Amino acid sequence: MVADAPVATKRFDLLPVFKEAVLAALLTLALTIGLIGFRTLDVGGSLSFTTRFGDVAMACAVVLLGRLGLALTRSGRPEPTLVGSLAAALGLAFLLLTADPESAAGGWLPFDSAIVNWILVFIALGLAVQAGLVLRSQQPAVLASRTQRDALMDRVGAQVQQVALWLGPALLLAAVAMPMMPFADRRLIDIGTLVLTYIMLGWGLNIVVGLAGLLDLGYVAFFAVGAYSYALLAQYYDASFWVCLPFAGLMAASFGLLLGFPVLRLRGDYLAIVTLGFGEIIRIVLLNWWWFTGGPNGIGSIPRPSFFGLPFERARSEADVTFHSVFGLDFSSGHRVMFLYYLILALALITNFFTLRIRKLPIGRAWEALREDETASRALGINPTNTKLTAFAIGAMFGGFGGSFFAARQGFVSPESFTFIESAVILAIVVLGGMGSQVGVVLAAVLLIGVPEFFRELEAFRMLAFGAGMVAIMIWRPRGLLAHREPTVRLHRRRGMWGPP
């Protein structure tokens, strides 16, 4: 009965489609009536509330229409979805670009926030693209099953890894050129510096978590050790940034060894708990050792890094040798911002180069072997103690470099900056990017750090979006965005994009 019914003439039933859409709208109503419908207000010291039922109704209508379109596409009728969502997207975009929100035309906009409206535009576009794809391929649904979707994403991952051959240099070029672009204002460069700091920390943690498979929830401790090494050396001995940088790395590496020894026999959850505790111990010691570290007041007025000895200050007289007087430039506070940007870019690139290189060396392969199977590694004569300790120490060293850069950039450190949430964010970057994937870390850092920075206007909603994004990735890409491992050595020539398949 099923076999002789061709797909094209399958009886089409509208009822379940409407049922699905109405159900989704009802669910939205249940979720939003409390969260969006009422808003508490502080009026003259007493608490009252306003209602926003208009927004609730709008949210339900949007979900109803969107779900209707999705369900129509899924059941093989993409045409109305294509037309409807395209019209909605274009109309909305037109209104957003032309109309003043206060005017009558602006009254047609579904929500007050421009960003939420723009998100709607992109969702509508996404629906239209999906419907268009279905229409072209004449398949009931493009990404029907999870296995198909996984296979597709794996192919995408492998392709991105291949593309990374030129994507890496292209991203690097973009990163180098960014501060010189006309649109690059101070805010953009600051966000870039922040993102690069997290990229570097992500690459450093990737050595421990991605390569050696040691789940480290206290990575921020090494970041703190690096930051305080520089801050304290500068405070007590007037040491300069360039002297302190290697020292901070060494300090952090020794703390890595210190953490490594007691956790050698632990794996998985147990290791994660102990590293979490280690991160907290470092923070609490910094907080309570007030006569040395300044306790909760932190350490202020940390000297800013110089351009290899030339300070970024205004030359007060002809005799003053500063960066701008030597290079014959007018003084600008932007020089330091740009220099800091390039400094962290260089530090991040060193981390990346080091990781790519060490992966192809026996120690890197031993890390991966240890991650895959510790028992088998031991049976092949790999010393698990030394191998794990090197992973901890080297990962920590890069955390220390990052920390001393952080101290130099902020000019101020306090235990506040080194809470568990920082470790969690760095780990999220590594896991989200795909463990062991270098390009993945970059993408994840941009997504997790850069995008929320840009959407600061959305206030609390940006954390909501952050959470929603993480959940979405755990559902669709549980192994990370780019979880595709390229062998470190090949026997046969790789079947590249240009070679025969």
Add this chain to the structure above:
Amino acid sequence: MSDAIATAPVPSGAPPLLMVEHLTMRFGGLLAVDDLSFSAADAEITSIIGPNGAGKTTVFNCLTGFYKPTIGRLALTAPHGRFLLEQMEGFRIPQKARVARTFQNIRLFPAMSVLENLIVAQHNKLMRASAFTLAGLVGLPRYGRAERQAIELARYWLDKTELTVQADAPAGSLPYGSQRRLEIARAMCNEPVLLCLDEPAAGLNARESAELNALLLSIKREQQIAILLIEHDMGVVMGISDHIVVLDYGRKISDGTPEEIRSDPAVIKAYLGEEEEAELPPEVAQDLEVRT
């Protein structure tokens, strides 16, 4: 003690490659291996057989440093030195004494490629060549040469185990029989003097186990190393072993050539059991009679 050495089939002169004397392993109240003595000679295949739970894998774990024996001496006398395995740290046994092993349940590095699995097996050699990473990091040619040699050795074993085509695929994606062969190839890339194989034929079909026989015989012939084999597949054991040790409840019940083992009444008793009546306690036998 002198008795144990006298009964072991030692050719006059040089001591055998591996000499196990009075090996006893106790886990709490369980006596897993009880006063076991045997020896394994160079360029010979020595099999350890016995019913399930006889303590065969425990012997392997003692030999390869996963367990420390309660009592006993495990002496390895090879051209590169004499080692007392029971006193060595686990990872030093493959590294210094050059004893390699495979596992009953395959333990590969599944996400790494087949070739990488074989390169990891040559870790210590490559570590020295890379001057513990420093020379490798700056890219000295010394390390490049060593790595090319390592790849050549890996290629030799890939050819031998017919895995050359899949060399760049993840090891975890190979079919079961290929994974078994890869584990042997990986152990051989460790360049051992003693190869310990824990049930290499488990789960293989008849054709694959015939191929395994041929592979093990050729390893013995060409590499002139000692192979210690735990196996349940009697086709493999009787076909290729030079010398068989039979264990039951941790005790050695027989030791000799395949022909001797086949006709040893103690072995037949251990495998097939004694006559039924004698095994059953009287009350159970009575119970059975009532029912029938």
